[in-house]
Amino acid sequence: MIHETASLGRKIELGAYVVIEEDVIIGDNVTIGNHVIIKAGTRIGNNVLIGDLSILGKTPSANQSMSRKPEHAIQPLVIKDDVKIGSNTVLYKGSSINNGVFIGDLASIREKVRIGDRSIIGRNAMVEMNTRIGKQVTIQTGSYITGDMIIEDNVFIGPCCSTSNDKYMGAGNYKHRGPTIQQGAKLGNNATLLPGIIIGKNAVVGAGSVVTKDVADNQVVVGNPARELNK
Amino acid sequence: MIHETASLGRKIELGAYVVIEEDVIIGDNVTIGNHVIIKAGTRIGNNVLIGDLSILGKTPSANQSMSRKPEHAIQPLVIKDDVKIGSNTVLYKGSSINNGVFIGDLASIREKVRIGDRSIIGRNAMVEMNTRIGKQVTIQTGSYITGDMIIEDNVFIGPCCSTSNDKYMGAGNYKHRGPTIQQGAKLGNNATLLPGIIIGKNAVVGAGSVVTKDVADNQVVVGNPARELNK
Amino acid sequence: MIHETASLGRKIELGAYVVIEEDVIIGDNVTIGNHVIIKAGTRIGNNVLIGDLSILGKTPSANQSMSRKPEHAIQPLVIKDDVKIGSNTVLYKGSSINNGVFIGDLASIREKVRIGDRSIIGRNAMVEMNTRIGKQVTIQTGSYITGDMIIEDNVFIGPCCSTSNDKYMGAGNYKHRGPTIQQGAKLGNNATLLPGIIIGKNAVVGAGSVVTKDVADNQVVVGNPARELNK
Known part of the structure; x- marks a missing residue:
């Protein structure tokens, strides 16, 4: 399920049952695990390793009880070169992960x-x-x-x-x-x-x-x- | 992989590689992420958002060392209206999630x-x-x-x-x-x-x-x- | 996606969208959930239950900042009889899980x-x-x-x-x-x-x-x- 507008570099190793949405840009020499989901607009550099069952570029949401609503105009997730991402991770859009970063299994990183x-x-x-x-x-x-x-x-x-x-433990709308x-x-x-x-x-x-x-x-x-x- | 006995309402947005088992009932205006698994009998209301890679309605199990065995006759999972469920969550059967609840990524909720x-x-x-x-x-x-x-x-x-x-930290079969x-x-x-x-x-x-x-x-x-x- | 060199026993219950790699050996009476990934060489006994969205036999990796690099020559993951494994788990190669062990959802076990x-x-x-x-x-x-x-x-x-x-909290290359x-x-x-x-x-x-x-x-x-x- 790779959207036709997604751009993949050379030497991409692609797992089974992967979903890549529109306007995703992926560099060279990238390994993408099984069941990985890469959301619209995400940018991934060269020599990146993405573990199985991970989500890259998730959009934040909220319910009625949350004082801090997620922003609407949010940039795509940007992952630079030589990054290694574990399995079952959840990474949000609007964040940037620089060169050589390692992210373990079952980790999650919110927006911005x-x-x-x-x-x-x-x-x-x-x-x-x-x-x-x-x-x-x-x-x-x-x-x-x-x-x-x-x-x-x-x-x-x-x-x-x-x-x-x-x-103040949830007491109101002040600066955290x-x-x-x-x-x-x-x-x-x-x-x-x-x-x-x-x-x-x-x-x-x-x-x-x-x-x-x-x-x-x-x-x-x-x-x-x-x-x-x-x- | 949607079982023929499952009932889906109107305006369902369905991700890729979803598994919906028998007798599941889903309301209107529900978004179901990629690789989501909805187990037999689960009931989902209207305006519900289900993140990628989540399991709804899991049956509990146990091993020989556990003093408290899961019950056999257990109700389906019931999710009411306007609920938002994150990615990579594991929700068991026999629980009820009321209107407007928010459940974050990688969370898990057991039975009852x-x-x-x-x-x-x-x-x-x-x-x-x-x-x-x-x-x-x-x-x-x-x-x-x-x-x-x-x-x-x-x-x-x-x-x-x-x-x-x-x-008593696992010492026996008493009331918790x-x-x-x-x-x-x-x-x-x-x-x-x-x-x-x-x-x-x-x-x-x-x-x-x-x-x-x-x-x-x-x-x-x-x-x-x-x-x-x-x- | 079951590799032709994988060996499966009798009475295997197989979920949807499963990936089983080369040289995997699976015993009799094993239930494999949906979206499960079993990596090359993993050995699984009889009467084993594997929850949805789990990874068995993952290879360790590291980045430049880690003093302890994972070893290259590592044995396959071995799972004995009557083991129950939860959903969304990440189990590495090089480990052995004996008879009757129970592993909960979202748990992870590293190598060796x-x-x-x-x-x-x-x-x-x-x-x-x-x-x-x-x-x-x-x-x-x-x-x-x-x-x-x-x-x-x-x-x-x-x-x-x-x-x-x-x-010494990451201060160098000494015995942990x-x-x-x-x-x-x-x-x-x-x-x-x-x-x-x-x-x-x-x-x-x-x-x-x-x-x-x-x-x-x-x-x-x-x-x-x-x-x-x-x-």
């Missing part, structure tokens, strides 16, 4: 997200809308990256971390602000960050910590609430 | 669950069997809703929350009891609730808190174990 | 994992590479089992638990060591284990605890950091 070169989005990790992720960032399996969040270069986020951008994680900072597994928190450069957050206030550059914090180690 | 009008089940959220969810409830991305749990109207559950219904979350209560991200806990009306549980005993109406608790704030 | 008889891998649980899981183990919904981990017989891991094997959970130990929901931790026989870790040092046989620990109960 930017991911820098060679970063890793682990299996089953969820990334919400409007978030910017730098270069060579590692986000491990099962971590939850909220919307309106900034993750700078070389940050390491262990498995099962949780972040939030909604201080996710955490900022500065260059080279590291989070241990299952760490919790509150909305708007800033984690300084090269800071370390221990596994299972609950971070309720900003962490300074190079600081190491642990516990619930997180406090500086050995103080 | 009831979900009230306009509630939101976030992406990758998991809901276990026999749980009742009220109206206008928000369950955010990645939260785990155990079985035998009651969530009243207008409750807000942040991302990555975890609940449990099994006090999940938490009860009363009207308007809110849970911050990555909060943990122990089995049988009651969270009172309009109570607030801070992010990363571990709730080991009941929380009174309007109380705000934080920490591990969770204690009243500023006390 | 061994799972003993009658164990349960819950819905949306993730298991990383090189991990050994004993017999009659229960891993509940959404738990994260890191790589290089040992889980002995009759262990119970509640929902949403998180483990880690990387003490996951936790060891000894016979009969139990973890409450959303517990966090640090790398290399040993949980002794029949020990109990409370819900939401953060375990930063070894736990002795029969000990009960709670809190962040976890300490012996009532001490």
Whole structure:
């Protein structure tokens, strides 16, 4: 089911039962798994690997209870060169995935997200809308990256971390602000960050910590609430 | 692959490689994504949106080690009007999803669950069997809703929350009891609730808190174990 | 799309749009769901149930930023008798799943994992590479089992638990060591284990605890950091 307006490069390896919609543009040397769905307008570079049962370029939707409605005029999903995408992933339109990025199985990335070169989005990790992720960032399996969040270069986020951008927990129509994680900072597994928190450069957050206030550059914090180690 | 006994209404938009089994009933103005599987007997209302690669009406199964076997005589899955269902979801038979509900990508809902009008089940959220969810409830991305749990109207559950219904951790064949979350209560991200806990009306549980005993109406608790704030 | 070199036993129930690659061997009395993909060389026993939209025998891949590259010479995936596999699962090659194992929907198991008889891998649980899981183990919904981990017989891991094997959080090319959970130990929901931790026989870790040092046989620990109960 490849739409006649889709443009495929050379050396395309195509799985079974694939759906490619109108105006999709695919580069050279791309492997497309079985049962993959590529939505209208999606642009894919060269040397890209797409796992089975994945959706690229999904349009956001909402119900009556959601205060934040998805925008209508949204750009196509853009995937650059040498990207590897796992199986059973759901990637929305309006996001850009840069060169050499790796996206694990069962991960999902919402609209208007930017991911820098060679970063890793682990299996089953969820990334919400409007978030910017730098270069060579590692986000491990099962971590939850909220919307309106900034993750700078070389940050390491262990498995099962949780972040939030909604201080008043659904109470109304105010500005959401996710955490900022500065260059080279590291989070241990299952760490919790509150909305708007800033984690300084090269800071370390221990596994299972609950971070309720900003962490300074190079600081190491642990516990619930997180406090500086050995103080 | 649409079974001849299936009944489809008017204005059905049908994706590629869809499987619709016997005795399925679908209303008017329904969009069915690619590679969707609708199991025997499932009933779907009007104005429903079903994302790609989703399964509706799955039959539960078990292995030898499970103390709780799934019941055999189980009703079909019922989906009411104006419901939106994400991609790669797995919804079991025996549950009912009321008007205007939104279910995110990669979510799963087990058998005998009831979900009230306009509630939101976030992406990758998991809901276990026999749980009742009220109206206008928000369950955010990645939260785990155990079985035998009651969530009243207008409750807000942040991302990555975890609940449990099994006090003796698999030790035998006793009655399981999940938490009860009363009207308007809110849970911050990555909060943990122990089995049988009651969270009172309009109570607030801070992010990363571990709730080991009941929380009174309007109380705000934080920490591990969770204690009243500023006390 | 069944490759001509694949060998299927008697009484195979085959869904729609299935892909079975070369040299796959399948026993008798096996049910294969719709849109299932079985990769080259995978071996499946008798009386096996495979849910819809699942992938069996996936080959690992990596990007430039990953210090641990997947091995090239890897054995096929081996699934023994009476195994039940959920929908939307992703199982890698090089692993072995023993008799009577149950794997929930949306779960994923990486390469070189061994799972003993009658164990349960819950819905949306993730298991990383090189991990050994004993017999009659229960891993509940959404738990994260890191790589290089040992889980002995009759262990119970509640929902949403998180483990880690990387003490220096991505800092280099050293040996990773996951936790060891000894016979009969139990973890409450959303517990966090640090790398290399040993949980002794029949020990109990409370819900939401953060375990930063070894736990002795029969000990009960709670809190962040976890300490012996009532001490």
